[in-house]
Amino acid sequence: MSETPDKWETATRLVRGGLARSEHGEVAEALFLTQSFVYDSAEGAEARFKGEEPGFIYARYGSPTVRMFEERLALLEGAQACRSTASGMAAVHLAMTGLLRAGDHVVAGRALFGSCAWILNTWGPRFGIEATLVDATDLEAWRAALRPNTKVFFLESPANPLLEICDIAAISAIAKDAGARVVVDNVFATPIFQSPLKLGADVVVYSATKHIDGQGRVLGGALLGDQTLVDESYRDFIRHTGPALSPFNAWLLLKGLETLDLRVRRQTDTAGKLADLIADHPKVVECRYPFRRDHPQHEIAARQMSGGGTLIALDLGSQEAAFRFLDALEIFDISNNLGDAKSMATHPCTTTHRALSEAQQRQIGLTRGWVRLSLGLEGQSDLARDISRALDAA
Numbered sequence: 437m438s439e440t441p442d443k444w445e446t447a448t449r450l451v452r453g454g455l456a457r458s459e460h461g462e463v464a465e466a467l468f469l470t471q472s473f474v475y476d477s478a479e480g481a482e483a484r485f486k487g488e489e490p491g492f493i494y495a496r497y498g499s500p501t502v503r504m505f506e507e508r509l510a511l512l513e514g515a516q517a518c519r520s521t522a523s524g525m526a527a528v529h530l531a532m533t534g535l536l537r538a539g540d541h542v543v544a545g546r547a548l549f550g551s552c553a554w555i556l557n558t559w560g561p562r563f564g565i566e567a568t569l570v571d572a573t574d575l576e577a578w579r580a581a582l583r584p585n586t587k588v589f590f591l592e593s594p595a596n597p598l599l600e601i602c603d604i605a606a607i608s609a610i611a612k613d614a615g616a617r618v619v620v621d622n623v624f625a626t627p628i629f630q631s632p633l634k635l636g637a638d639v640v641v642y643s644a645t646k647h648i649d650g651q652g653r654v655l656g657g658a659l660l661g662d663q664t665l666v667d668e669s670y671r672d673f674i675r676h677t678g679p680a681l682s683p684f685n686a687w688l689l690l691k692g693l694e695t696l697d698l699r700v701r702r703q704t705d706t707a708g709k710l711a712d713l714i715a716d717h718p719k720v721v722e723c724r725y726p727f728r729r730d731h732p733q734h735e736i737a738a739r740q741m742s743g744g745g746t747l748i749a750l751d752l753g754s755q756e757a758a759f760r761f762l763d764a765l766e767i768f769d770i771s772n773n774l775g776d777a778k779s780m781a782t783h784p785c786t787t788t789h790r791a792l793s794e795a796q797q798r799q800i801g802l803t804r805g806w807v808r809l810s811l812g813l814e815g816q817s818d819l820a821r822d823i824s825r826a827l828d829a830a
């Protein structure tokens with residue numbers, strides 16, 4: 437064979453990457469529903485357990501369909517190694533705690549997904565791990581938060597829900613100087629538009645529940661990085677604590693990857709056009725989209741992302757106006773999911789971010805008029821009409 441998959445274009449990686457056909461020569465990736473595996477001989481079992489012979493042992497450690505998903509995602513990301521998990525939060529938890537022990541310190545961007553904030557503020561301290569939350573756009577704040585025991589920087593860019601962008605390369609350089617590792621939650625950017633490992637991050641995490649499934653069906657997660665780091669920091673942790681992705685979910689996510697590039701590009705094209713329409717409407721106080729010039733960190737977005745992404749945030753000035761807008765939408769669903777084929781709208785203050793106090797919401801710039809939109813695959817003119825009508829009603 438002269439083809440080398442890591443030289444393939446993204447679209448080819450997504451359709452062909454990691455494909456491991458059985459002796460039956462099936463076209464579609466096979467779904468292997470099996471908890472464990474059998475050996476030809478007692479000696480063979482021993483060799484496999486000793487790691488002297490390749491092959492699967494038990495599905496908590498790995499299994500063929502799950503492996504295909506991990507290989508395909510690693511190829512897409514350009515990472516040496518990928519391990520999948522049952523949800524995005526399992527991947528975030530694993531990614532951070534695999535690098536930490538009692539007495540260590542984490543610095544994280546303040547605009548965090550609610551469950552990530554809970555891990556850092558509530559769960560970590562039970563095990564002697566402290567965290568400092570900073571304004572992720574302020575490089576000096578990352579530097580100032582460093583302590584001699586800082587081991588991990590955790591960040592999300594674009595961040596939920598207001599699409600704040602931080603400079604991954606600059607923050608990674610600060611971490612490297614201090615001997616800390618950088619974990620990036622890359623869900624909003626997607627692997628199509630942003631490659632944190634190439635910008636200097638050590639670990640990338642995904643909620644595969646979002647764009648990778650993209651069709652509202654299953655939960656899943658993954659973390660990616662260098663082989664040595666993944667083996668040393670995560671392999672045994674995964675084996676012995678069991679966050680394994682189910683083979684059925686892995687199979688759906690594999691099929692999701694086949695169309696990821698197409699879907700994300702189409703959804704992004706729609707988001708870019710609708711962001712301009714929204715920004716021009718008189719009822720809109722502010723419209724935030726990473727690839728619009730008026731985004732506060734547009735210059736960084738243009739440098740580190742190759743597309744603006746599938747999400748828009750808009751401020752309608754008050755909760756009343758935001759609710760009138762949401763209730764007037766006829767095609768968009770009111771839902772907190774994102775990255776889906778179906779367009780969705782959510783009011784972060786009263787749903788996804790209600791666990792934050794008013795003061796914490798204000799610290800990340802989240803006031804009651806903000807709405808987050810996730811653009812789907814419906815026709816652009818239908819979505820434009822739905823938005824225009826709802827803005828008129830707002």
Ligand SMILES: *Cc1c(COP(=O)(O)O)cnc(C)c1O
Binds near residue numbers: 524624
């Ligand atoms: C949804 C999400 C998660 C958590 O993923 P689950 O699959 O729901 O566990 C983590 N980070 C971001 C940015 C998300 O959007």
